[in-house]
Amino acid sequence: MALWGGRFTADSSNMFKQVNDSLNFDQAMATQDIQGSIAWAKALYQAGVLSEQEQQQLHSALEDMLTQAQSGALDFAASTEEDIHSFVEAELIEQLGDVGRKLHTGRSRNDQVATDFRLWVKTHVLSLKQDLVQLRRTLLNTASRYQHSILPGYTHLQRAQPIVFGHWCLAYVEMFKRDASRLDDLLVRMDQCPLGSGALAGTTYPVNREVLANELGFASPTLNSLDAVSDRDFVLELLFTASTSMMHLSRLAEDLIFYNSGEAGFIQLGDSVTSGSSLMPQKKNPDALELMRGKCGRVFGALQALLVTMKGLPLAYNKDMQEDKEGAMDTVNQWHCCLCMADEVLQSVTLNEDRCREAAMKGYANATELADYLVGKGIPFRTAHDISGQIVVAAINQDKPIEALPLSELQTLCADIDDDVYAVLNVEYGINKRNNIGGTSFKTVTEALYRELEKMDSEEG
Structure with a gap:
C-alpha cells in the first residue's frame, strides 16, 4: 500500500x-x-x-x-x-x-525531497567544479604549448587582427572561471536545510533544526517553511549555470570546427575524437565538437521547461515540481560529458603554425598598425584611418599585401610615410604593441599564463 x-x-x-x-x-x-x-x-x-x-x-x-x-x-x-x-x-x-x-x-515528503535534491545538487556541483578545473588546466597547457604561435583573430568571421594562440586559449579560461564562480555562488545561496519544514507549515515536534542542518552539512536551516518546500531556485540556478557553460563550450566547439576545416586548416584533431564517413573515405569529421555544440539545445530546454513549470505555481508544494529532476539530472550528465569531451579534444589538438601565421599575415590585418603609425606622425586618427583604407584598396587592386607595396607608392597616398613603416607592418610588431593588461602581446600572454597556472596550483594545493 x-x-x-x-x-x-x-x-x-x-x-x-x-x-x-x-x-x-x-x-x-x-x-x-x-x-x-x-x-x-x-x-x-x-x-x-x-x-x-x-x-x-x-x-x-x-x-x-x-x-x-x-x-x-x-x-x-x-x-x-x-x-x-x-x-x-x-x-x-x-x-x-x-x-x-x-x-x-513529523516529516513530509515535501521537506524530504527538497532536502534530498539540495544534497544531490551540492554533491554534483563539487564534481562539476573539478571538471571545470581540469578543462582550465588543459587550456593552460595548450596555451603554454603554443604561447608564441600566431593566429588570425576574427570579427564577423573575417580576419581582423593577429593574435597569439595562447591568447585564444586564455579567453576560454576566463569563461570557465566565471562558470566555476557561478557554481560557488549557487553553493552559498542553497546552503540551507529544508528538513523540519514539514509539508508546508513546519513540524510540531521539538526538533533542533540548527543541529539537523549542521548534521547534513548545511550552513543553516531554511527560515520559512512555505518557501522551503516549494523553492526550486537552486535547480534553476544550476540549470542557468549549466546553460551558460554549455554556451561557452559550444563557442569553443565552433571555433575549433572552423579552425579544423579545410578552408582554414589551422589545427588537426586526433583520431580519437573524430569520425569518418560511411560513403566518403577521405572524411575526418569533428563529430565530438558538433555533438558538444548540439547538446546545448537539450540543456537550454531543461532550463526553459522548469521556468515555465514554476512560473504559475501557488504556494506551497505542487506535484508539478516533480518535473524538476529529470531535466536537471540529464543536464548535469550532459554538462559533465561535454566538459570531459572538450578536455580530450584540446589534448588532441595539433596547431599548424605555418598555416596560422600565413593566414594572420593575409587579409590586411596590419591596416590598423598602419593607421596607428600615421597617428604617430601627427596625423589625426580619423584621417589616418581614411589613408590606411585607401592604401588597402590599392593593395587589393594589385592583389598584394600592404607590406609588398613600394615606398614610393605609399608616399603618393601619404607623404609622411617613411621606410620605417615596413617594421610596423610586420606581424610580430602589431602583436607586441598590444602589451597592456589583457592584450595579446607575447609578454602579456606569457605573464597571464603563468599567473593563471600559479592561481590554479594555489587552488588545488
Missing part, C-alpha cells in the same frame, strides 16, 4: 502510476535520502520521540542501506514503490516493523 493509502479505498490505476511514480529517476537520490533519514532519526531521538534503542536500530539499518546504495546493490527494478522515499521507508518497515514506521514522524 502507498504511504498515503489509508485515506483511499481503491488502488491507483496503472496509467496514474505510470504518470505519478518517480522511482525510476529519483532513485539517483538514494544516498541523499538515506543520509537525510539518518539525520532525521537522530533528531527525533534528541527531541524525545524515539528511544535510544529505536534510534540505534534505525541508524544501523539505514547505514547498511547506505552502503548498498553507494555500491549499487539496492534492487530498485523489483520494487513497486512510488518514489525513493517510499522505497527507503518500505525497506525499513520490512526489516524493523513498527520501528521503521516511526521514522516519518
Whole structure:
C-alpha cells in the first residue's frame, strides 16, 4: 500500500502510476535520502520521540542501506514503490516493523525531497567544479604549448587582427572561471536545510533544526517553511549555470570546427575524437565538437521547461515540481560529458603554425598598425584611418599585401610615410604593441599564463 493509502479505498490505476511514480529517476537520490533519514532519526531521538534503542536500530539499518546504495546493490527494478522515499521507508518497515514506521514522524515528503535534491545538487556541483578545473588546466597547457604561435583573430568571421594562440586559449579560461564562480555562488545561496519544514507549515515536534542542518552539512536551516518546500531556485540556478557553460563550450566547439576545416586548416584533431564517413573515405569529421555544440539545445530546454513549470505555481508544494529532476539530472550528465569531451579534444589538438601565421599575415590585418603609425606622425586618427583604407584598396587592386607595396607608392597616398613603416607592418610588431593588461602581446600572454597556472596550483594545493 502507498504511504498515503489509508485515506483511499481503491488502488491507483496503472496509467496514474505510470504518470505519478518517480522511482525510476529519483532513485539517483538514494544516498541523499538515506543520509537525510539518518539525520532525521537522530533528531527525533534528541527531541524525545524515539528511544535510544529505536534510534540505534534505525541508524544501523539505514547505514547498511547506505552502503548498498553507494555500491549499487539496492534492487530498485523489483520494487513497486512510488518514489525513493517510499522505497527507503518500505525497506525499513520490512526489516524493523513498527520501528521503521516511526521514522516519518513529523516529516513530509515535501521537506524530504527538497532536502534530498539540495544534497544531490551540492554533491554534483563539487564534481562539476573539478571538471571545470581540469578543462582550465588543459587550456593552460595548450596555451603554454603554443604561447608564441600566431593566429588570425576574427570579427564577423573575417580576419581582423593577429593574435597569439595562447591568447585564444586564455579567453576560454576566463569563461570557465566565471562558470566555476557561478557554481560557488549557487553553493552559498542553497546552503540551507529544508528538513523540519514539514509539508508546508513546519513540524510540531521539538526538533533542533540548527543541529539537523549542521548534521547534513548545511550552513543553516531554511527560515520559512512555505518557501522551503516549494523553492526550486537552486535547480534553476544550476540549470542557468549549466546553460551558460554549455554556451561557452559550444563557442569553443565552433571555433575549433572552423579552425579544423579545410578552408582554414589551422589545427588537426586526433583520431580519437573524430569520425569518418560511411560513403566518403577521405572524411575526418569533428563529430565530438558538433555533438558538444548540439547538446546545448537539450540543456537550454531543461532550463526553459522548469521556468515555465514554476512560473504559475501557488504556494506551497505542487506535484508539478516533480518535473524538476529529470531535466536537471540529464543536464548535469550532459554538462559533465561535454566538459570531459572538450578536455580530450584540446589534448588532441595539433596547431599548424605555418598555416596560422600565413593566414594572420593575409587579409590586411596590419591596416590598423598602419593607421596607428600615421597617428604617430601627427596625423589625426580619423584621417589616418581614411589613408590606411585607401592604401588597402590599392593593395587589393594589385592583389598584394600592404607590406609588398613600394615606398614610393605609399608616399603618393601619404607623404609622411617613411621606410620605417615596413617594421610596423610586420606581424610580430602589431602583436607586441598590444602589451597592456589583457592584450595579446607575447609578454602579456606569457605573464597571464603563468599567473593563471600559479592561481590554479594555489587552488588545488
